[in-house]
Amino acid sequence: MAYSREIYDAAEKVLSKRRKMAEDDAENRRNEFYKSCPRASEIEHKLASTAVSTAKAVLKGGDTASQLQKLKEENLGLQQEYSHLLAEHGLGTLEPHYKCEICHDTGYVDGKMCSCMKELMRSESYRRLNALTSLSLSTFESFSLKYYSEEPRKGRPCDRDIMRSTFRYCVSYAQKFGLDSPNLIMTGGTGLGKTHLSLAIANEAIKKGFGVVYASMGSLTAKLENEHFGRESGTGAMDSTRECDLLILDDLGTEFRTSFSSSAIYNIVNTRLMLKKPTIISTNLSINEMIAYYSERFASRIIGSYRRIAFVGRDIRQQKRMQDE
Ligand SMILES: [Zn+2]
Structure with a gap:
């Protein structure tokens, strides 16, 4: 795994503190x-x-x-x-x-890197990826159903009922989260709480000690591209997204699309399916848009192996803004 000098130094620093x-x-x-x-x-x-x-x-x-x-x-x-x-x-x-009993907190044993040092570098890499998001702000407790309408709908439950079951599903997903948890795709318009609930799941999984990477598509693809073309020192972003216990890709479709970013996303999604590691994707895109933006191959992968979680209602951010005025 290719890590930059900074990640390596950060791990060494932790070890020397432990030793002292x-x-x-x-x-x-x-x-x-x-x-x-x-x-x-x-x-x-x-x-x-x-x-x-x-x-x-x-x-x-x-x-x-x-x-x-x-x-x-x-x-x-x-x-x-x-x-x-x-x-x-x-x-x-x-x-x-x-x-660490194996290396006595030196990070090395018989000239090879100890597993504790590898673990430190991995978590440092996650930490750096996650530093781009305000992970702690969104919890299940701070999620409110009051923004979803109770107005009866023809042929389907009202928005609030749908969102109540979405909310309950996410809570139980987080409570039961493990390496065998299913993949989720959260669909629906902007401002309906997809980011909020996926962050809440991330928080719970982190509390349980899982290695979670939360990445908004825009900043992730920029980072991957910069690291790939050597414009930014490697923090192991590609490896971390492929190997972490839970990956959350927020707002698929909003990234700046290039042939590089599309194949990188496909690669990440596909590798994680092969490794059987859970991924949560949130998106405003419909299936047809997903086919048009990426490929049929990508869309069919998602349809076949992700559980769809529907988000409905009216843009909450807009509702809040109107309340403030
Ligand atoms: Zn060790």
Whole structure:
């Protein structure tokens, strides 16, 4: 996976912080232990000096073997006493407790990048993609049905009833969200709450610890294009969108369409279908428009593998603006 220097540095920074925390904590535990148990501190000094005595004995020559044997026995005795004292004070070890047992928070093991470092770079990449959106503003609690009309409709439920079931579906989708959740396509005009409810789902999935990328189509395709043509340093946007646990593509059809962007979108959607990773797309486009804008192949992929969620009503932003006037 191609990540830029900044992403790499950000991950290194987190690791060195973790390392320092673990080492400071070990240092504190050691100091505490020696304060409450002066004998332990004494033993540590003795152990250090037996190491020096051993070296001296070897240098001096003479009956080295028996001298060394004696030192070794002393040493063992001291070490045993030390572990007894540790146990008495309810301490197992004074070694640092690293967050990652495999690499001791260095990020590398046997010259290879550790999985914890990869994980850090992945989440940093998501964070940067998501920084483009105000993710925390839209929640289920802040969604209101009052903007949807209760006026009876011929042959179908009123707007509010349709939106109530859409809302309930989204809440339960978020509650039950997992890697086997279905793909959704949210359809309907501008300002009907598609962005709001998809953001609310994103928030819930993030709270559950899933790696979520939320991308508005306009900024995503610009970013992909810039990274692809080397105009912007790589943040792994393409890989992140393909591999995250949940991808939300907001406002399909509003992006600046080029042959590059169309094939990039197809590629992302298709790869995620193959990897069986859930995606949520929101769009104002009808199926016919989708065929005209992209391709029949793309539209049929969406129809065949996405569950359609309908949004109806009158533009909420417009209603709010009129209320304010
Ligand atoms: Zn590690």
